[in-house]
Amino acid sequence: xxxxxxxxxxxxxxxxxxxxxxxxxxxxxxxxxxxxxxxxxxxxxxxxxxxxxxxxxxxxxxxxxxxxxxxxxxxxxxxxxxxxxxxxxxxxxxxxxxxxxxxxxxxxxxxxxxxxxxxxxxxxxxxxxxxxxxxxxxxxxxxxxxxxxxxxxxxxxxxxxxxxxxxxxxxxxxxxxxxxxxxxxxxxxxxxxxxxxxxxxxxxxxxxxxxxxxxxxxxxxxxxxxxxxxxxxxxxxxxxxxxxxxxxxxxxxxxxxxxxxxxxxxxxxxxxxxxxxxxxxxxxxxxxxxxxxxxxx
Amino acid sequence: xxxxxxxxxxxxxxxxxxxxxxxxxxxxxxxxxxxxxxxxxxxxxxxxxxxxxxxxxxxxxxxxxxxxxxxxxxxxxxxxxxxxxxxxxxxxxxxxxxxxxxxxxxxxxxxxxxxxxxxxxxxxxxxxxxxxxxxxxxxxxxxxxxxxxxxxxxxxxxxxxxxxxxxxxxxxxxxxxxxxxxxxxxxxxxxxxxxxxxxxxxxxxxxxxxxxxxxxxxxxxxxxxxxxxxxxxxxxxxxxxxxxxxxxxxxxxxxxxxxxxxxxxxxxxxxxxxxxxxxxxxxxxxxxxxxxxxxxxxxxxxxxxxxxxxxxxxxxxxxxxxxx
Numbered sequence: 131x132x133x134x135x136x137x138x139x140x141x142x143x144x145x146x147x148x149x150x151x152x153x154x155x156x157x158x159x160x161x162x163x164x165x166x167x168x169x170x171x172x173x174x175x176x177x178x179x180x181x182x183x184x185x186x187x188x189x190x191x192x193x194x195x196x197x198x199x200x201x202x203x204x205x206x207x208x209x210x211x212x213x214x215x216x217x218x219x220x221x222x223x224x225x226x227x228x229x230x231x232x233x234x235x236x237x238x239x240x241x242x243x244x245x246x247x248x249x250x251x252x253x254x255x256x257x258x259x260x261x262x263x264x265x266x267x268x269x270x271x272x273x274x275x276x277x278x279x280x281x282x283x284x285x286x287x288x289x290x291x292x293x294x295x296x297x298x299x300x301x302x303x304x305x306x307x308x309x310x311x312x313x314x315x316x317x318x319x320x321x322x323x324x325x326x327x328x329x330x331x332x333x334x335x336x337x338x339x340x341x342x343x344x345x346x347x348x349x350x351x352x353x354x355x356x357x358x359x360x361x362x363x364x365x366x367x368x369x370x371x372x373x374x375x376x377x378x379x380x381x382x383x384x385x386x387x388x389x390x391x392x393x394x395x396x397x398x399x400x401x402x403x404x405x406x407x408x409x410x411x412x413x414x415x416x417x418x419x420x421x422x423x424x425x426x427x
Numbered sequence: 428x429x430x431x432x433x434x435x436x437x438x439x440x441x442x443x444x445x446x447x448x449x450x451x452x453x454x455x456x457x458x459x460x461x462x463x464x465x466x467x468x469x470x471x472x473x474x475x476x477x478x479x480x481x482x483x484x485x486x487x488x489x490x491x492x493x494x495x496x497x498x499x500x501x502x503x504x505x506x507x508x509x510x511x512x513x514x515x516x517x518x519x520x521x522x523x524x525x526x527x528x529x530x531x532x533x534x535x536x537x538x539x540x541x542x543x544x545x546x547x548x549x550x551x552x553x554x555x556x557x558x559x560x561x562x563x564x565x566x567x568x569x570x571x572x573x574x575x576x577x578x579x580x581x582x583x584x585x586x587x588x589x590x591x592x593x594x595x596x597x598x599x600x601x602x603x604x605x606x607x608x609x610x611x612x613x614x615x616x617x618x619x620x621x622x623x624x625x626x627x628x629x630x631x632x633x634x635x636x637x638x639x640x641x642x643x644x645x646x647x648x649x650x651x652x653x654x655x656x657x658x659x660x661x662x663x664x665x666x667x668x669x670x671x672x673x674x675x676x677x678x679x680x681x682x683x684x685x686x687x688x689x690x691x692x693x694x695x696x697x698x699x700x701x702x703x704x705x706x707x708x709x710x711x712x713x714x715x716x717x718x719x720x721x722x723x724x725x726x727x728x729x730x731x732x733x734x735x736x737x738x739x740x741x742x743x744x745x746x747x748x749x750x751x
Contacts, residue, residue, distance in 0.1 A: 251469035268732060270728055272483070380576060410563075
């Protein structure tokens with residue numbers, strides 16, 4: 131072994147260094163082992179859910195192992211048709227809301243962010259403080275008057291209450307995220323464009339927006355995840371079973387089938403988690419940056 | 428030079444042409460008209476946000492304050508009650524239970540979650556190969572934790588014949604129904620919140636990267652061990668981030684709804700042991716359509732959260748160190 135040769139060639143200091151290196155390696159291995167075991171324990175429930183979705187329901191109560199003995203897709207076919215509508219109906223409903231929410235948040239938050247980051251206007255500090263103040267506002271405080279407003283507009287049991295606020299920059303989180311990002315862009319670009327005859331809308335659209343792509347991607351991903359996962363406002367504003375979204379449909383499923391149908395329930399839950407997992411895999415970079423700068427989940 | 432900016436300014440389609448002629452004889456004060464124009468453009472950019480602020484945020488906050496002094500069932504116009512809703516809260520036993528449940532949840536799960544997040548961030552920080560992989564794996568539950576699907580999974584795992592009891596059975600321990608027992612149901616939700624420690628951990632990791640390596644090198648020279656370094660260097664320098672996470676997690680945890688709703692089937696049971704404040708507010712407002720009382724409850728929640736945040740900020744002066 132190389133280490134033996136070293137200890138022969140140069141007696142004291144090198145041998146010491148080699149031993150320290152060996153100890154270091156042992157320690158690193160131990161550390162990795164601990165990290166892997168811990169990670170595995172954390173993910174165990176999820177992995178078990180995946181595996182259980184391929185087991186017959188009665189086996190779920192007896193089998194804690196992760197590898198199913200046979201791959202049985204009947205939970206998926208059964209779960210897909212267990213509710214009043216086939217499950218893709220709810221997936222499409224959720225997708226519609228998510229799509230418009232993402233578009234709305236990107237547009238409205240970027241517009242507001244540009245004004246806060248680049249323009250001078252009266253009341254800027256006050257408005258900015260007000261915007262920051264709403265970041266942490268609990269939805270529970272505004273939901274009752276919002277419900278009254280939307281029912282006056284006859285919007286209950288439509289998707290407007292879920293989508294329209296997104297076009298009005300009500301997710302102040304993302305305004306803040308983009309303000310921070312735009313402030314970091316060199317102002318010389320704006321000035322150069324101004325001299326070339328660009329107005330603010332053109333600077334916004336042609337210069338700032340393309341440079342903001344990372345912040346826009348972060349906004350899009352987080353909007354996607356939070357709207358896809360959102361249960362509270364969808365539960366309140368959508369009560370017509372035909373308009374149910376995935377979370378509300380799952381809730382109906384668990385309440386109607388109860389404990390007897392864990393297999394199909396798990397299968398449909400996993401279908402519901404699928405898109406989030408996809409974004410998790412694809413959007414790593416943006417997710418990490420988003421959390422590190424704004425602290426959102 | 429003075430005329431260049433005004434002439435070369437680009438114009439968005441549909442925008443009225445600038446009133447050039449009257450301005451021509453003005454003395455060469457460049458800033459003022461430009462600044463005025465910039466202000467107008469800014470309000471245009473902010474227009475959607477203004478509408479949202481008035482109709483979706485500030486308006487409803489004030490409306491909700493007004494409703495909290497009324498009785499309102501959506502069918503008849505609100506009827507003024509004065510402070511009756513707030514008086515009612517003093518005698519509402521279920522509300523007291525809800526407060527107890529929510530405070531227990533926040534005060535137990537947030538410190539546990541942050542301690543775990545900090546420990547793992549420290550463990551992961553310097554020179555671990557595959558950091559990105561570990562970070563992602565630990566972060567995944569934070570993304571999924573708030574969903575209905577995971578709440579369903581939790582209901583099974585901690586059920587009488589759930590996964591936990593199967594595993595306990597393997598080592599010969601007789602389990603019990605965790606979500607169905609009033610003494611344990613809340614603990615399962617605390618576990619769920621701790622499970623989502625990944626998000627604060629990522630924030631800690633970003634903060635750790637800001638700590639200059641020379642501090643640790645100096646400590647190495649002085650012969651400090653890992654634990655000493657953690658307590659004497661990492662924690663003090665990380666206090667602003669710890670504070671940030673603490674404020675954020677407390678505010679978020681007070682608003683927990685989905686998990687409790689799904690695990691208890693919307694009841695807050697068994698025996699109101701998972702009756703979170705938000706769940707109780709929902710039951711009063713959208714279950715029995717007591718919109719006035721629900722508004723009062725919501726406003727008290729806002730005051731509680733604001734109070735906690737204020738106390739946090741005041742206390743921060745004692746323990747949070749911002750660099751010189």
